[in-house]
Amino acid sequence: MSxxxxxxxxxxxxxxxxxxxDTRLSLVIGAGxxxxxxxxxxxxxxRQHGKRARAVHGGSDIDDDDDGxxxxxxxxxxxxxxxxxxxxxxxxxxxxxxxxxxxxxxxAGQLGLxxxxxxxxxxxxxxxxxxxxxxxxxxxxxxxxxRLSDDNARLRRELAETRAVLLVGGAQDLTxxxxxxxxRLAGGRRAA
Amino acid sequence: MSxxxxxxxxxxxxxxxxxxxDTRLSLVIGAGxxxxxxxxxxxxxxRQHGKRARAVHGGSDIDDDDDGxxxxxxxxxxxxxxxxxxxxxxxxxxxxxxxxxxxxxxxAGQLGLxxxxxxxxxxxxxxxxxxxxxxxxxxxxxxxxxRLSDDNARLRRELAETRAVLLVGGAQDLTxxxxxxxxRLAGGRRAA
DNA sequence: TTCTAATCTAATGGG
DNA sequence: CCCATTAGATTAGT
Numbered sequence: 018m019s020x021x022x023x024x025x026x027x028x029x030x031x032x033x034x035x036x037x038x039d040t041r042l043s044l045v046i047g048a049g050x051x052x053x054x055x056x057x058x059x060x061x062x063x064r065q066h067g068k069r070a071r072a073v074h075g076g077s078d079i080d081d082d083d084d085g086x087x088x089x090x091x092x093x094x095x096x097x098x099x100x101x102x103x104x105x106x107x108x109x110x111x112x113x114x115x116x117x118x119x120x121x122x123x124x125a126g127q128l129g130l131x132x133x134x135x136x137x138x139x140x141x142x143x144x145x146x147x148x149x150x151x152x153x154x155x156x157x158x159x160x161x162x163x164r165l166s167d168d169n170a171r172l173r174r175e176l177a178e179t180r181a182v183l184l185v186g187g188a189q190d191l192t193x194x195x196x197x198x199x200x201r202l203a204g205g206r207r208a209a
Numbered sequence: 210m211s212x213x214x215x216x217x218x219x220x221x222x223x224x225x226x227x228x229x230x231d232t233r234l235s236l237v238i239g240a241g242x243x244x245x246x247x248x249x250x251x252x253x254x255x256r257q258h259g260k261r262a263r264a265v266h267g268g269s270d271i272d273d274d275d276d277g278x279x280x281x282x283x284x285x286x287x288x289x290x291x292x293x294x295x296x297x298x299x300x301x302x303x304x305x306x307x308x309x310x311x312x313x314x315x316x317a318g319q320l321g322l323x324x325x326x327x328x329x330x331x332x333x334x335x336x337x338x339x340x341x342x343x344x345x346x347x348x349x350x351x352x353x354x355x356r357l358s359d360d361n362a363r364l365r366r367e368l369a370e371t372r373a374v375l376l377v378g379g380a381q382d383l384t385x386x387x388x389x390x391x392x393r394l395a396g397g398r399r400a401a
Numbered sequence: 402t403t404c405t406a407a408t409c410t411a412a413t414g415g416g
Numbered sequence: 417c418c419c420a421t422t423a424g425a426t427t428a429g430t
Binding site: 288 | 409410411412413
């Protein structure tokens, strides 16, 4: 006989179920606890989620991320990372932008977060950097475009002038001035 | 209930299973009839989900709440819009991409959503379209860049060609006339 | 099969 | 309102 009483979050319709569960859990677990509204939390990371006592899960698997719907157990609201948590995460992401299983759990332990949350944080972080870089690439492209445009104009000008010199020079001026190239240059650098 | 056990274990893959799961959950949750397939106007492959019963009327839960004081006590987990709701919203956004107060409440009434949710949906929608257009602009820029690059190459080629003709044609004269500037230039470009 | 990365979308908060 | 961000849910890929 399976002892599962909680509904796994993998269920497709977990939404409604979660609400129901949430409500009931609120009633049961209810009103007691209150996360410290003070964000300063000078000490260590606040322990954020009490896992409901689970039935004895034989053997700790490598991954036990799935906490099902207990994320909302007493949750007054959404998760806000403290400065310490953010700092640690940043440091970690600088080390490796992708987490191994061990690292994930380790970090989760240090942060007082669920492994799943750490994982998600990393995902979102990666997405963010990617987006930023896309924007940056776009800007780079824009500059490149600008440069190309300038080059283009210059080339057109030079080409026109060179052609003009070629045509004119073939007739007469070439013999007199003796230097079509100089004519061209003089024309081109008129302003200078 | 053993049914829950079955659901919780796995599987979101198979379509058949999905339907079964959905059906069962509908029974469990107590959803009434679910309006079937929705004409999905916008784009993507027809999704099979279509079925989300938001029949959790446990009293004052969803519909009747006006915006403003959003109770944070129960974390509202995630709302999934039905195909009908989405279709109506799409239609509305086609009419006006911004909502008036009246329209908002009206729509909310028709959809069975809170005005706040309608508002949020419109905001997200606008953000989405804006993002898409940005991407599109970026792509456009890229093509323009490409074109410029091609033009550039062509111009360089033509210019080189013209210059070559010019130099060759004036080579004899240049040697005789002995322009110092052009001698220098000719020496530098002799190879080309 | 499981796992994770990537994507979409509802929701929050600040400005 | 816009914007950035969070996180749940889903899809796709190895």
